[in-house]
Amino acid sequence: MARVIVDVLPKAEILDPQGQAVARAMGRLGVDGVADVRQGKHFELEVDDTVDDAALERIAGSLLANPVIEEWVVRRVQ
Amino acid sequence: MSRIGVITFPGTLDDVDAARAVRYAGGEPVALWHDDADLKGVDAVVVPGGFSYGDYLRAGAIAARSPVMGPVVEAGRAGMPVLGICNGFQILCEAGLLPGALVRNHGLRFVCREVGLRVEADTAWTSSFAVGQDIRVPLKSGEGRYVADAATLDALEGEGRVVFRYTEPAPNGALRDIAGISSADGRVVGLMPHPEHAIDALTGPGTDGLGLFTSVLTRLTAAA
Numbered sequence: 001m002a003r004v005i006v007d008v009l010p011k012a013e014i015l016d017p018q019g020q021a022v023a024r025a026m027g028r029l030g031v032d033g034v035a036d037v038r039q040g041k042h043f044e045l046e047v048d049d050t051v052d053d054a055a056l057e058r059i060a061g062s063l064l065a066n067p068v069i070e071e072w073v074v075r076r077v078q
Numbered sequence: 079m080s081r082i083g084v085i086t087f088p089g090t091l092d093d094v095d096a097a098r099a100v101r102y103a104g105g106e107p108v109a110l111w112h113d114d115a116d117l118k119g120v121d122a123v124v125v126p127g128g129f130s131y132g133d134y135l136r137a138g139a140i141a142a143r144s145p146v147m148g149p150v151v152e153a154g155r156a157g158m159p160v161l162g163i164c165n166g167f168q169i170l171c172e173a174g175l176l177p178g179a180l181v182r183n184h185g186l187r188f189v190c191r192e193v194g195l196r197v198e199a200d201t202a203w204t205s206s207f208a209v210g211q212d213i214r215v216p217l218k219s220g221e222g223r224y225v226a227d228a229a230t231l232d233a234l235e236g237e238g239r240v241v242f243r244y245t246e247p248a249p250n251g252a253l254r255d256i257a258g259i260s261s262a263d264g265r266v267v268g269l270m271p272h273p274e275h276a277i278d279a280l281t282g283p284g285t286d287g288l289g290l291f292t293s294v295l296t297r298l299t300a301a302a
Binding site: 010013014015017018021063064066068069 | 135136139143171172177178179181182183184185186223225226227251
């Protein structure tokens with residue numbers, strides 16, 4: 001078994017109103033210096049040895065992320 | 079009588095109203111279930127609104143990969159009329175039948191009110207309207223902001239595939255004020271507002287929405 005992380009974020013050119021709302025709230029905490037926030041999703045998968053990198057890429061690109069609006073990174077951590 | 083399938087997913091809300099709209103227009107609604115492997119011989123399909131699978135992952139993402147959507151995508155690509163309303167539009171985009179995506183409203187607020195729409199294209203679902211006609215129907219969605227890259231938007235506009243445009247600045251921030259689009263052959267249409275809620279003056283803002291359903295029945299009768 002292996003643990004795999006898939007991080008999904010809205011593409012840079014896609015408006016992220018949730019991230020913007022979070023960034024504005026940070027200012028109200030009295031923390032300065034946070035220039036931008038993008039909000040995305042973090043997936044942790046437990047996969048067996050039959051799931052190769054191509055299969056992981058297919059899972060990420062055709063289900064976990066929508067390539068029209070999101071980008072993603074797949075990482076094996078164990 | 080033409081038979082129009084209306085799909086129910088877990089979390090669908092507007093299947094009853096969609097079936098009622100089909101009946102009002104003179105068609106026979108046929109209930110389809112998300113787990114069905116075939117379309118029961120229907121002549122067209124409505125993918126109604128709601129919150130299929132609780133909007134888990136992304137609105138429409140899980141429904142787009144449910145068993146019934148396989149034959150819907152296949153039939154839609156082969157020319158069967160398919161209408162996606164609200165969550166149904168999100169599902170058709172997630173399934174790849176229509177380009178682009180629907181994302182969170184730019185103001186982060188759920189918008190629930192009547193809107194004006196301009197009918198801009200003659201499709202299987204709009205032939206009862208005149209191109210350029212304005213209609214009023216309810217909009218009720220939190221993730222109704224249509225987005226696509228500039229090349230896709232230009233292609234949609236150039237090919238006459240922007241079917242409905244908000245007559246005011248889009249209340250959800252949709253790019254180019256787009257409320258609904260079609261496939262290249264004009265037989266698959268998706269829109270965020272709800273024509274099925276505007277078919278009876280007693281329960282809606284008017285009867286403008288009925289035109290989508292009479293359009294497809296006219297088209298199907300002409301083809302039979």
